[in-house]
Amino acid sequence: xxxNEDLRSNIVRVAQDGDMDLVGFASVDRFSSVHYRxxxxxxxxxxxxxxxxxxxxxxxxxxxxxxxxxESYFSMDGYENFPMINTLMMAAMDVTRYVEKRGFLAIPTxxxxxxxxxxxxxxxxxxxxxxxxxxxxxxxxxELGLHGRTITPQYGTRQRFLAIxxxxxxxxxxxxxxxxxxDKCMKCVDKCWVQAFDGSQLTAVQVGERTFEQxxxxxxxxxxxxxxxxxxxxxxxxxxxxxxxPPPAVVTEADIQKxxxxxxxxxxxxTWYTYASRACERECIPPHLRGVQTGYEDTQPxxxxxxxxxxx
Amino acid sequence: MSTQYxxxxxKQIKQLAHDNRMDLVGFSPIERFxxxxxxxxxxxxxxxxxxxxxxxxxxxxxxxxxAGRGDADSMAGIEVYxxxxxxxxxxxxxxxxxxxxxxxxHQAIPMCVSGKWSVHPHxxxxxxxxxxxxxxxxxxxxxxxELGLHGLCITPQFGTRQRFVSVxxxAPLQPDPMYTGPALCDGxxxxxxxxxxxxxxxxxKETVDFGERxxxxxxxxxxxxxxxxxxxxxIEEGPKHFGNxxxxxxMPPHGAKIDDKLFLDSLSRKWRExxxxxxxxxxxxxCMRVCRPPHLRGIKKFAAEALHAAPY
Numbered sequence: 001x002x003x004n005e006d007l008r009s010n011i012v013r014v015a016q017d018g019d020m021d022l023v024g025f026a027s028v029d030r031f032s033s034v035h036y037r038x039x040x041x042x043x044x045x046x047x048x049x050x051x052x053x054x055x056x057x058x059x060x061x062x063x064x065x066x067x068x069x070x071e072s073y074f075s076m077d078g079y080e081n082f083p084m085i086n087t088l089m090m091a092a093m094d095v096t097r098y099v100e101k102r103g104f105l106a107i108p109t110x111x112x113x114x115x116x117x118x119x120x121x122x123x124x125x126x127x128x129x130x131x132x133x134x135x136x137x138x139x140x141x142x143e144l145g146l147h148g149r150t151i152t153p154q155y156g157t158r159q160r161f162l163a164i165x166x167x168x169x170x171x172x173x174x175x176x177x178x179x180x181x182x183d184k185c186m187k188c189v190d191k192c193w194v195q196a197f198d199g200s201q202l203t204a205v206q207v208g209e210r211t212f213e214q215x216x217x218x219x220x221x222x223x224x225x226x227x228x229x230x231x232x233x234x235x236x237x238x239x240x241x242x243x244x245x246p247p248p249a250v251v252t253e254a255d256i257q258k259x260x261x262x263x264x265x266x267x268x269x270x271t272w273y274t275y276a277s278r279a280c281e282r283e284c285i286p287p288h289l290r291g292v293q294t295g296y297e298d299t300q301p302x303x304x305x306x307x308x309x310x311x312x
Numbered sequence: 313m314s315t316q317y318x319x320x321x322x323k324q325i326k327q328l329a330h331d332n333r334m335d336l337v338g339f340s341p342i343e344r345f346x347x348x349x350x351x352x353x354x355x356x357x358x359x360x361x362x363x364x365x366x367x368x369x370x371x372x373x374x375x376x377x378x379a380g381r382g383d384a385d386s387m388a389g390i391e392v393y394x395x396x397x398x399x400x401x402x403x404x405x406x407x408x409x410x411x412x413x414x415x416x417x418h419q420a421i422p423m424c425v426s427g428k429w430s431v432h433p434h435x436x437x438x439x440x441x442x443x444x445x446x447x448x449x450x451x452x453x454x455x456x457x458e459l460g461l462h463g464l465c466i467t468p469q470f471g472t473r474q475r476f477v478s479v480x481x482x483a484p485l486q487p488d489p490m491y492t493g494p495a496l497c498d499g500x501x502x503x504x505x506x507x508x509x510x511x512x513x514x515x516x517k518e519t520v521d522f523g524e525r526x527x528x529x530x531x532x533x534x535x536x537x538x539x540x541x542x543x544x545x546x547i548e549e550g551p552k553h554f555g556n557x558x559x560x561x562x563m564p565p566h567g568a569k570i571d572d573k574l575f576l577d578s579l580s581r582k583w584r585e586x587x588x589x590x591x592x593x594x595x596x597x598x599c600m601r602v603c604r605p606p607h608l609r610g611i612k613k614f615a616a617e618a619l620h621a622a623p624y
Contacts, residue, residue: 014624042383044374089397096372097333097624105374105613108397113388115555116589120385129386253587 018091022054024139052139126219140173338454391594441534460497560586
């Protein structure tokens with residue numbers, strides 16, 4: 001155990017040297033509620049530990065994005081999609097290489113790729129191969145909110161996570177047991193640009209000895225807005241792209257493909273330079289951070305007109 | 313003999329490469345490239361060139377070994393870490409070495425990581441899909457390993473599980489001896505037998521000379537290789553693990569000579585018929601994957617002594 005204590009402290013140092021703000025350790029048994037194809041041991045047979053790493057957004061960059069006279073999301077887009085994600089992956093790679101150097105196996109996780117449709121015995125659409133957000137909660141860094149994101153006491157939802165799966169046995173951190181970080185204010189559900197959540201359908205998610213509730217999410221609606229940026233009010237309008245393709249009641253792949261085609265035809269070159277914010281994440285302010293962090297509408301209530309984009 | 317070389321600078325440059333996560337680094341005098349086609353010789357890039365620095369970073373063992381396997385059945389991690397992180401680390405290391413050499417009063421050009429080609433015969437070279445400089449050949453010239461029948465560089469430490477980059481410099485760096493150990497390619501032909509594109513032609517062999525050594529490898533049809541490796545149109549080599557279906561599986565007509573039109577029309581058809589999933593995909597070169605030099609067959613992790621150079 002003494003040797004692995006040293007391993008643990010050195011992993012923390014390597015991650016911090018890689019600009020990580022949060023590091024935690026989870027035992028793999030805390031992933032029992034996850035589909036078996038997305039568990040740590042599905043990636044690495046013999047996996048014993050998941051190391052969760054997180055990097056915060058610069059406070060003012062996040063807070064001011066899309067607000068004020070600049071009305072700009074350019075920095076959010078630029079830094080979120082290039083240095084932040086690359087720094088996270090570089091840190092995951094460094095931790096992986098260090099763990100290998102100590103004689104163990106390790107696999108860094110990713111957050112880019114999706115299986116768009118149900119895959120083999122995975123029934124859901126738009127799944128990733130590992131639950132990085134749940135891993136952060138499993139590693140004691142915070143707790144899962146209704147929106148399925150990990151809320152941390154330090155930064156709320158304003159960080160991004162990756163993880164490293166290893167066969168090294170490392171003492172896990174205790175799960176977060178402080179004051180509730182999600183008080184079910186329902187803002188994530190209510191403020192979603194495209195009503196992707198159904199707040200009346202809550203699912204219990206077990207992580208170790210703790211149970212969290214998550215609102216049912218329609219990933220097609222979520223990606224219609226956040227990934228494919230078909231709702232101008234969610235962000236594209238601030239770069240001058242005033243093209244919204246209202247989503248139908250049930251979003252399908254064909255709707256997204258047609259929406260993208262229509263957006264391109266109407267929006268022209270501006271469709272290359274655009275960004276969409278995630279209202280669920282942005283409007284989520286844990287109780288103790290209210291007044292420190294603010295949501296979008298707290299300072300810009302009606303500039304973009306009606307908040308919700310209703311189905312046609 | 314050694315007075316013609318800057319031994320202290322040679323030592324510093326190797327240390328800097330290791331500090332930048334390069335697992336292997338070696339130096340080659342430009343004379344070892346004397347029989348290479350003129351446009352891709354070091355002095356064609358830098359007339360004052362005296363040496364070529366070759367270096368590589370290994371893939372994490374478990375990331376490579378478990379890609380597309382186990383219950384996770386995922387190649388998302390290998391795609392992201394190969395195409396983003398490993399590439400960035402190679403560029404960063406080459407960039408830093410080039411700057412250090414400039415600071416020391418020499419000229420240096422960091423070369424491009426593999427991924428950009430002159431698709432058609434160019435500057436008198438008949439080879440299609442030709443890079444402006446061959447990092448794998450430079451690795452062999454610098455003594456890091458030897459060319460296998462598939463034309464890839466095999467190192468004694470990692471087999472084919474690394475990626476290379478080079479720096480061409482006017483600095484008089486002390487050459488490393490070429491590899492003279494036990495054969496790393498024993499002609500098992502696994503690469504030939506397992507290529508799903510039949511891109512390896514065993515009836516035609518290429519011969520290349522580097523310094524005192526000569527290597528022979530099979531001719532590669534780079535159009536067929538790129539069909540899968542670059543365009544992900546053979547789902548069996550990886551895209552199926554993301555959920556890409558038969559709609560995204562397009563093979564060239566039997567016996568057809570692939571050209572730009574067939575390639576691009578097929579790619580367009582893949583995007584059109586394969587849907588949004590084609591955005592999330594990767595192909596993992598089978599030749600690289602199945603190649604195991606004799607002494608590495610059956611290993612469960614890289615040897616400890618192979619991991620000690622870089623800090624992480």
